[in-house]
Amino acid sequence: MKNTAHFAHWPFGVTRTVTVPETTIYDNLAMTTKKYPNKVAIEYYGRSYSYQEIYNEVEKLAAYLEKELAVQQGEHMLLFMQNSPHFIISLFAILRVRAVVVPINPMSTTDDLEYFINDGDIKHALVSQELYGKVAPLREKGLLEGVIVASYSEYAAPEHALGELPPEVAAPTERFTNTVPWSVAINHDLQPSPYTGESEDTAFIPYTSGTTGVPKGCVHTNRSVQANTVSANHWVSLTPDVVTLTTLPLFHVTGVLHSLFAPIYIGATMVVLTRWDRDYAAKAIETYRCTHWINISTMLIDFLANPNLEKYDISSLQLVGGGGATLPEAVGNQLKQVTGLEYVEGYGLSETISHTHFNPPQRPKLQCLGIPSFSVDARIIDIVTGEELGPNEEGELIVHGPQLFKEYYKQPEETEASHVVIDGKKFFKTGDIVTMDEEGYFFIVDRLKRMINASGYKVWPTEVESILYQHPAVQQACVVSAPDERRGETVKAFIILNEEYKGKVTENEIIEWAKGKMAAYKYPRMVEFRDRLPMTSSGKILWRQLQDETVKQA
Incomplete structure (x- = not known):
């Protein structure tokens, strides 16, 4: 019920309740631009971009996709970039031609990309230059027909930025063979066909993280x-x-x-x-x-x-x-x-x-x-x-x-x-x-x-992690299952210490503290300090990677 x-x-x-509009995601940008053309849409490392400026570049890139790369309605397109005006412009340009955005984690390897390209039936890609090295082998294998490569530095203004730019934003523009430079894709006299997108168009295909398969x-x-x-x-x-x-x-x-x-x-x-x-x-x-x-x-x-x-x-x-x-x-x-x-x-x-x-x-x-x-x-x-x-x-x-x-x-x-x-x-x-x-x-x-099955008892790692965070020395924690001859499985915690506690607290002290905070079957029997934990670029701790490490070490 x-x-x-x-x-x-x-x-x-x-x-x-809220009635879902019949308009599309691209329509949102077009309508906002009509309402607020001169309003700042993006602040990016020392440069401001109005909604009209972003919209104009979306139209330019969409025209190039349609007229030069022959991108078709319903076609799946790889979007492989970090946060940037380029990502935003690319996303809306893909939608503008009624193609489908397939955004991929920038931490993906070449093998990962090959899987996504094959599984997603992808022919064209928009890629940032610091990631192109992962794409190049697949381009050479003929898996992609066309690739547009973007350089973040073209949209930043270091002299007006609030601090030092990330290396990939500061890096000068590079040129790669058999690719289309971003500047070429948005500097031309082409015009896209009239927009006819519909609410039921497939627009976005994000991939699950793969942490469970x-x-x-x-x-x-x-x-x-x-x-x-x-x-x-x-x-x-x-x-x-x-x-x-x-x-x-x-x-x-x-x-x-x-x-x-x-x-x-x-x-x-x-x-x-x-x-x-x-x-x-x-x-x-x-x-x-x-x-x-x-x-x-x-x-x-x-x-x-x-x-x-x-x-x-x-x-x-x-x-x-x-x-x-x-x-x-x-x-x-x-x-x-x-x-x-x-x-x-x-x-x-x-x-x-x-x-x-x-x-x-x-x-x-x-x-x-x-x-x-x-x-x-x-x-x-x-x-x-x-x-x-x-x-x-x-x-x-x-x-x-x-x-x-x-x-x-x-x-x-x-x-x-x-x-x-x-x-x-x-x-x-x-x-x-x-x-x-x-x-x-x-x-x-x-x-x-x-779930960890310790002597028949269910232990949920999230609950144990939550309690560990109450210790003043713990900055981050990830709990996994460790093989145990007597209990079948037992609880292990990977911990990053706060800076001021490094060298001043031991793994055993954490275990003893945990004994007094949770049931006997729940507290970690093993603790390992780390300087960092493996994460996805979206900030999720890759618990399965730590789980696999633990099993291999047993």
């Missing part, structure tokens, strides 16, 4: 993307005078939805960082008076750990939130102490183009996924029987809503297996174990496939 308890805590003055392409139409674009704007009451700090990677659904699509829909300004830099971010907040910042917990942890933070005026911030990984309670408390703001957490997946759940901004709860967003039916089912569960019972989260993807590309069996029909509605099985409190707020327990 659909839960309604959360409506008692719904954002004030906001309707419970082979990456799968999630097919999204303009409609499903619009559902969350509009939802995000109304949930946090965005206005054209909002200034967003765009630090989450735009290839990722949370970043592109909340730090690009939502701001463009309303006509806000985006302060874009190509690489995460906590000092540059703080200067940007102070200089541009950033009001909204959607991030990931690892990014916020680093930001708050900055010993120079008190030197910056970050008082303009009105909303700080994010998703992807649960924010430790201790970090949330620190954020409130520093800014007076409560962290507004959300939850979503590639299959739902970001959020299905969001905390009400006026009443968020820490370490909480939030409540179901507009028109979302979220339920919890028993992982074995499929029976619906009630409040305070652990089970798998399933969701139904307008932001659901259409299918996994070319994988009908996987698509079918990932859904269940209840009450005549098709629900997506998220694979996440959650609970719901009496007020209708949802809380993550862990990934279904990440």
Whole structure:
């Protein structure tokens, strides 16, 4: 049965449903440009770009894609860049010709790219020059017919930047054989054909992270993307005078939805960082008076750990939130102490183009996924029987809503297996174990496939990590399963220490501390200190990589 308890805590003055517009993602840019042509759309390392300037370059690039590269409607195009004006212009140019954006993680290897190109039936790519070395072997193998290469430095102004530019932004433009330079693709007299895009056009195919298996392409139409674009704007009451700090990677659904699509829909300004830099971010907040910042917990942890933070005026911030990984309670408390703001957490997946759940901004709860967003039916089912569960019972989260993807590309069996029909509605099985409190707020327990079975007891790594973050020495933690002859599996914690505790606290002291904080079967029997943990470029810790290392070392 659909839960309604959360409506008692719904954002004030906001309707419970939002009608999804029939317009497209490209239409959003076109309409915002008509409304605010001279308004700053992007601040990028010392240079400002108006909506009209961005729109003009989108039209130019779209014309080149159509007239010179012969990109066809419905064609899948690889977008392989870090955050930059180029990424934004490329994305909208692809949509302008009714092609499909396939954004790929910049940390991907050549082998990864070969998989994506083959799986996604891709012929053309837009690539930034620091990543072209990964693409070149595939170009030579004939897997790509055309590649446009962009140089970030062409859009930056070092003399006006707030600090040192990242190396890839400062690097001068290079030329590569058998490629089209960005400058050629946007400097010509060509005009694109009239735009005829429709709501049901496939627009976006993000790939799942692959942390639980082979990456799968999630097919999204303009409609499903619009559902969350509009939802995000109304949930946090965005206005054209909002200034967003765009630090989450735009290839990722949370970043592109909340730090690009939502701001463009309303006509806000985006302060874009190509690489995460906590000092540059703080200067940007102070200089541009950033009001909204959607991030990931690892990014916020680093930001708050900055010993120079008190030197910056970050008082303009009105909303700080994010998703992807649960924010430790201790970090949330620190954020409130520093800014007076409560962290507004959300939850979503590639299959739902970001959020299905969001905390009400006026009443968020820490370490909480939030409540179901507009028109979302979220339920919890028993992982074995499929029976619906009630409040305070652990089970798998399933969701139904307008932001659901259409299918996994070319994988009908996987698509079918990932859904269940209840009450005549098709629900997506998220694979996440959650609970719901009496007020209708949802809380993550862990990934279904990440559970540790210690002597028959279920141990959820996220819960153990959350408690470890309460120790003042712990900056970051990742808990995995380690083989154990007696218990079958046991708990191991990889930990990054705060700088002032390095050399002053031992692994054993952490274990002894943990004994007093959690049940005997839960506390880590093994602790390993690291200077860094493997992460995706979207800031998620690659727990499976650490898990594999642990098994091999056993």
